Amino acid sequence: FGVTSSAQAMAEAVTTPNLDSLADEGILLTHHIAYKICAPSRSALQSGRLPVHVNWGNTAPTAHNPEDPVSGYAGIPRNMTTMGTKLKEAGYRTHFYGKWDVGIATPEHTPLGRGYEESLFFYHHANNYYSSGVELEATGEVNVCLNRFVDLSEANSTHRGGYEPLADLQAEAARTGNDEIAYVENIFRDRALAAIKAHDPTEAPLFLSYSFHLLHTPMQVPQRYLEMVDSRVEKAGGKRYDSQGRRLYAAMTYFLDEVVGDMVAGFKSNPKGNMWSNTICIFLSDNGGPMYYPGASSNYPHRGGKYSDWDGGVKTVAFMSGGAIPPAKRGSTFDGIVSIADWYTTLCELAGVDPTDHAAAEANTWLEEQGLPVLPPVDGISQWEYMMAGTNGRTEDLHLSEKSVLRWPYKLLIGEQPYSAWTGELFPNCSTRAHFMAYNGPMFLDTRVFGEEVHFGGTPKEQGRLTWSHDCGDAGCLVNLVDDPTEHVDLALGADPTHSKLRAELRARLDELNTKIFKPNRGEDSVSACEMALSNGGFYGPFVEHADSKAWYTTEFMVESTEYLPWHGRYFLKLLHFMASSTDRVVTSARWMLPKVARFITFKFDKCNPPPSATGITAGAPNLDMVLIPTMVVIGFWQEVMVFLGSLATMYWLWTNGTRLVDKEARAAKKAKRKDKKA
Secondary structure: OOOOOOHHHHHHOOOOHHHHHHHHHOEEEOOEEOOOOHHHHHHHHHHOOOHHHOOOOOOOOOEEOOOOOOOOEOOOOOOOOOHHHHHHHOOOEEEEEEEOOOOOOOHHHOOOOOOOOEEEEEOOOOOOOOOOEOOHHHHOEEOOOOOOOEOOEEEOOOOEEEOOOHHHHHHHHHHHOOOOOOOHHHHHHHHHHHHHHHOOOOOOOEEEEEEOOOOOOOOOOOHHHHHHHHHHHHHOOOOOOOEHHHHHHHHHHHHHHHHHHHHHHHHHOOOOOOHHHHOOEEEEOOOOOOOOOOOOOOOOOOEOOOOOOOHHHHEEOEEEEOOOOOHHHOOEEEOOOEEOOHHHHHHHHHHOOOOOOHHHHHHHHHHHHHOOOOOOOOOOOOOHHHHHHOOOOOOOOEEEEOOEEEEOOEEEEOOEEOOOOEOOOOOOOHHHHHHHHOOOOOOOOOOEEOOEEOOOOOOHHHHHHHOOOEEOOOOOEEEEOOOOOOOOOOHHHOOOHHHHHHHHHHHHHHHHHHOOOOOOOOOEEOOHHHHHHHHOOOEOOOOOOOOOOHHHOOOOOOOOOHHHOOHHHHHHHHHHHHHHOOHHHHHHHHHHHHHHHHHHHHOOOOOEOOOOOOOOOOOOOOOOHHHHHHHHHHHHOHHHHHHHHHHHHHHHHHHHHHHHHHOHHHHHHHHHHHHHHHO
16 A cells, blocks of 8 residues: 555565455545554544543553542543444454453453453553563563563453463474464464354354554564565565665565455355355554654655654555445545544444443443543444445544644644654665664654653653654644645645634634543553462463452463462562652663663664565564663662672672681681781
């Protein structure tokens, strides 16, 4: 997808044959709008609320506010109903595979608690594709558990907890040298294909949500796929990739496309008949591509990328395809505005079920009595009839974020907008890397330690420079997306009084909409998440202490109490509790240290003119956490570290010299010797 013109760009645009074919046979959505980052978009997709009305920030998954048992967690509030529950009510068999990222704290937050009767998934924004560990290079965060533990779980009627076969898969991969065995996207693919094959469409319809980990960081892909994209580009007449980051992104895209092709083939070859002929396939993204390193994506020709309200950040690839698409609509485009929140309502209509969230309405009575934030109603509209008629169903103002509102075709953006540049077709490239290594950005915006932001720029001005920000000011920038789809022209700078009036209207409207943003107190990083992971064999999972918490798990390695943990587990937990009581010290050390080591960190993110043998981050490769986290801890608690080291030195001296302290005869002889020497 996208626009290409140069010969090299055309040669590199060969990594999505299956997606291209599906889009050609379906309905391409030209104005699909998501949020600028992933978790809010995914929460909107599942709940039918606009992102600003369900989860407008990337809260740490391990957050918890005990004062609010409904919304005091990351992700979707407990009492909101999701599309999984609605489709299950309509009689569908419901499956979820891949990236969840809409809650973890309680059993109700899991896919099983959200109506998916079968699931294999991870909770966080990302994980390592090989180890399934949560690390800085994947999420951009250091959590309260110091990024320890594994994030890969399954949940169904018989098994709830960590994915137990993972260790055996990793051992086999290490023994055979096969880098595809434990690659998490392969694990998801195999499970999804098995579910499709086992499904009997004569008994019930199927709702399968496959949420790719690809193309999120870290940049990891089996070597075979790098070789395949090299070969395809060469056959298309292109030159070798001049950026390892762009090459990795292309290979990861090719892997994703292959999975899509496999699943389509699975629907067509179901033993009970061709399921594809009665299937609607919806493909979409949760935000624009990340321009910053190590994201390595281009949103050409659009302006901006992930974390910005420009179209490069919020306008995403989307289409509908499948045998159930009316023949007259195949190969068409739909130019109406589609919010990511609309899929909930659209699927409810297609399944013949009421989209109203009765559970949320019931919870609001109690929330009002307690003085807690009430849950907003469903915002999504059913788009099916509008798509069939070719008319725009979203004619009212669309609240994009706290800094942007869309009144088609005009969009207002206010304040600092990061990643406001226009990239070329071949981005990143060697000059991008040189620019980056000279400490000119684009740096990652959202690095967090214990839930607190840690910027690479020492001042707001420096941070803006490193993140390629543009300041639209309080009055805002105004663009016309029909006349200027690449958002080059700020109409607010012109002399037309109608544009000045419109900007003022939209600015006032944005203020009005912002008063309705759903902002519950979601709490802080909770060490309880680490305690549960230690009790659950090292896997993340629901952690809030209530009647259903530990009883939810069925894994064989669950321990009843942390007192039964091995000694090193108990001491690690004590360390985490100690650090959680002094988070400001670790955060302060991170803010001091990260800007100073940024250039060293960035060195590994890309290579210029990589050889064909160059790999991504391989299984078992050293990661930044191994150095950065211990260093942050030592700097943050240097006084305690010095006391500890001094105690160790004293103990060693006592052990080696202790007998001299209690040997009175030796001490008397030594004293006499000094006296004789003095005489």
